[in-house]
Amino acid sequence: MKLVNIWLLLLVVLLCGKKHLGDRLEKRSFEKAPCPGCSHLTLKVEFSSTVVEYADPVVPCNETRWSQKWQSSRPLRRASLSLGSGFWHATGRHSSRRLLRAIPRQVAQTLQADVLWQMGYTGANVRVAVFDTGLSEKHPHFKNVKERTNWTNERTLDDGLGHGTFVAGVIASMRECQGFAPDAELHIFRVFTNNQVSYTSWFLDAFNYAILKKIDVLNLSIGGPDFMDHPFVDKVWELTANNVIMVSAIGNDGPLYGTLNNPADQMDVIGVGGIDFEDNIARFSSRGMTTWELPGGYGRVKPDIVTYGAGVRGSGMKGGCRALSGTSVASPVVAGAVTLLVSTVQKRELVNPASMKQALIASARRLPGVNMFEQGHGKLDLLRAYQILNSYKPQASLSPSYIDLTECPYMWPYCSQPIYYGGMPTIVNVTILNGMGVTGRIVDKPEWQPYLPQNGDNIEVAFSYSSVLWPWSGYLAISISVTKKAASWEGIAQGHVMITVASPAEAESKNGAEQTSTVKLPIKVKIIPAPPRSKRILWDQYHNLRYPPGYFPRDNLRMKNDPLDWNGDHIHTNFRDMYQHLRSMGYFVEVLGSPFTCFDANQYGTLLMVDSEEEYFPEEVAKLRRDVDNGLSLIIFSDWYNTSVMRKVKFYDENTRQWWMPDTGGANIPALNELLSVWNMAFSDGLYEGDFTLASHDMYYASGCSIAKFPEDGVVITQTFKDQGLEVLKQETAVVENVPILGLYQIPAEGGGRIVLYGDSNCLDDSHRQKDCFWLLDALLQYTSYGVTPPSLSHSGHRQRPPSGAGLATPERMEGNHLHRYSKVLEARLGGPEPRALPACPHLSWAKPQPLNETAPSNLWKHQKLLSIDLDKVVLPNFRSNRPQVRPLSPGESGAWDIPGGIMPGRYNQEVGQTIPVFAFLGAMVVLAFFVVQINKAKSRPKRRKPRVKRPQLMQQVHPPKTPSV
């Protein structure tokens, strides 16, 4: 008994010790939740970006509520892009039906890599680098692992997660689940720890080593939203400039738009999206456009191509096969295919990041019914890419290779709204790929050649482009506008743009002569007469800011796992549904990418400002006031701004190893209040949340503010809400009645406009929206455009007297905020940030047209994408024609479909490893409990009987009775 007691004590001591040890680890690395009750949160995270811990009230750890922390470093901004558990089955759009049919397949055979294998190409003599979680030394699937290096602070080269092994397997596995290029030289770079931590500085050093080792193909199944991480972005450019073909995953943040991840969104990188085996774009695959160019410009087309990324089989951590989903999986499929393709080329010097990308996108198969911001150029076609690459001549090409603004759905959103005279110019951002050299330039200027028989003279075109095309690529932005003479014309206009790209001579060519390549870009647009003012809405993009680089917090505070507002806040990214809705209601939406001083208010019925974070120039405030007096209406969807809450949602960013304090709230209310002050209106610093019903519509108010001040003669609607500010700050629940959330006001002067304020923007935003309020926007637009006060609102029982502003605080700008660092309006001055001088409005110089008496083919897509490519010249063995697309399951393989060890797809073996000590501990506890019961029993018995009981037992120990065998 004494012994038992000692053991018990020992156990308790050990437990305490272990707990302390755990605490120490936590403090050091922020890897674990600070309370045992929350630990399940961290387990679920997997490769998701952050964890902002916001424990539900049930979880007994109040002290951690609302405290935000980065789960681990790289994961937020640059996470590995495989999906955690649960996503693996959600591949198609009708996932529940297709679940059973989506059997994981041998991806290399499905893409017909075996045709190239039979021709003797297996990736030999190609150096391929895998930047991931490492690979164990004697993995049975790999025969040519040239080198493994570790760049993390963990002293191991082995993969503890399975991610790196899987990725390497898709590229180069030679047995079971075969990869594309089994003979390729594998260089394994371990840049992620087993806790999925990684830093930019590790990447920088590892990338330098990859350059030194003259890597040919580099796979990065990682990504993050921070395209303003200059050291990283510059380094990726440096790699491509050194002839490393970079292949990267586009991100797992779909189906939301504006969710592209860096580095896959870079022009010089091959960005890969995911599809399932039935050619549906995978739900998780991130959608375009790029948001680098906002607010003045327009995003590029990305991803570049898509390929299988759902339920793909690859190597398991210790051998065997498993299926995983994610763009993390799609990326090595392309990297493997690229490796195999490089090994097929005889003249290796022709292979470079640009020519490879040109071959891939020119050969890709377009998926029907999917737009270019989802599929890029389409689905990878390995054999056609092989044919193109093997008849390739160095040249320049464009992505997209034509501009047909009438083609739906591929050219969405361009095809969703025709252009008209007086509208904001439509901008198309074309990427120039230059296979002739790492650096190049555009000779003279691009030329605009309208087709006279096809009314090409009804449009004007302006260009802006990279002065130097480096590395291997550049941009050509084309702004298209309607000429005055076509102001009331309706029809299709066509023409083309010619550009000539020049690069310094390569070793082969005649001495000194520059290489040049001329590319034709056909253009086709639909023109309509300008719609009436009341139908035209102007979207204010200029005053929307987003991460990166500043910390602009999410508009809905309940969305803890995604604390940043990073999707661009554009009508074609996270306000896409709203845009589609407005189009379907017959409104025309244009985007203002410059200050308010740069638009003609007489053209527009309503200026729509949603979730604005930027400040305003004094000139803008004055101009807007004049515009509203002259009949422009204003709809403002605001959001929260409370300095105490902002301080509360600060977090320690393990990536940058510093504290992050938000620079605004959900919206910049102090700035908005300055803008609104002339009308005697203001928003409050309140923070409210709750469900409600308005005009028989179910609504949800997600972290919005209230109206603090509104003119006497306006209409104000109030609701009853929870005070979320109190909940965030003090974990108390309080209900507030008569919170003014919606205000409608008519400027009393003759011909004056109307102003509408609403305190929450979340119901228009696609990210984390729970209930939309498009019906409300319709009603408000009826009011602003036509002066019709919706009866549902004006006669609502929730109508109250407008608040006078007394008693309710309006927020002040948070002291010490760094908004001026990211603002286009403010600049740092000695006495605090002040507005800059008002910038000049963008001025487009229209290209001089050189009319042609030509007509264009009706289908622009089919025109040649690359010059001097003769596909028939490169012959494939004839067994290609009638072989089945998908190889049937061979009998010996059947077991291999299953994931070894009974682990669910998308989960990692590590989890199981962690549960073993738990089971051991539980077992020990059960035994212990038994002993305690025994001891208690023994105590309750008379002492003298004890020896008699004990002895026979001991005897039996020595001579255990035989048990009948069955």
Next chain:
Amino acid sequence: MVNLAAMVWRRLLRKRWVLALVFGLSLVYFLTSTFKQEERAVRDRNLLQVQDHDQPILWKVQFNLGNSSRPSNQCRNSIQGKLLITDELGYVCERKDLLVNGCCDVSVPSTKQHCCDGCLSNGCCSAYEHCVSCCLQPSKQLLLERFLSRAAVAFQNLFMAVEDHFELCLAKCRTSSQSVQHENTYRDPVAKYCYGESPPELFPA
């Protein structure tokens, strides 16, 4: 079966020694795994602090004197440049002045050898090509040797694979973990390419 299970339970599992055995095994497993973890944790924590001062890395860089040792009249060069390029003889030229053999055209007046334009006294330059060219000065050899003997552990992989002066300069001038603060910003956004020993000066935010 139920009988059997009951029998086993009664006869075997209720024996204290069996239970003690199970308990003991669990405890041993528990202890070992705990200690193993602790050991690893300690090692991890130390990893960042300990620097192997005693073990200089075994570098194999050959500093060739003069250019007579080059096998042919072909040049390696810095490949990546947007406007400029540096060849292995230390000449910097514009890309258009690069000859077919990979060397800079020395007859062009703008071509300079061992050019340190835009380089600061701390050994950091604003252009990568100038950094490489400057680093290729024979007088920089001593500095580089000293750097190699003290190179941080993180750079071992890189500098152990470098084979000669030119490769060393190419690798040394690149931006690296030494060039950043807060991971996502350059310490000095202008002079960020360093051939010297010290990282770039911290640029005031």
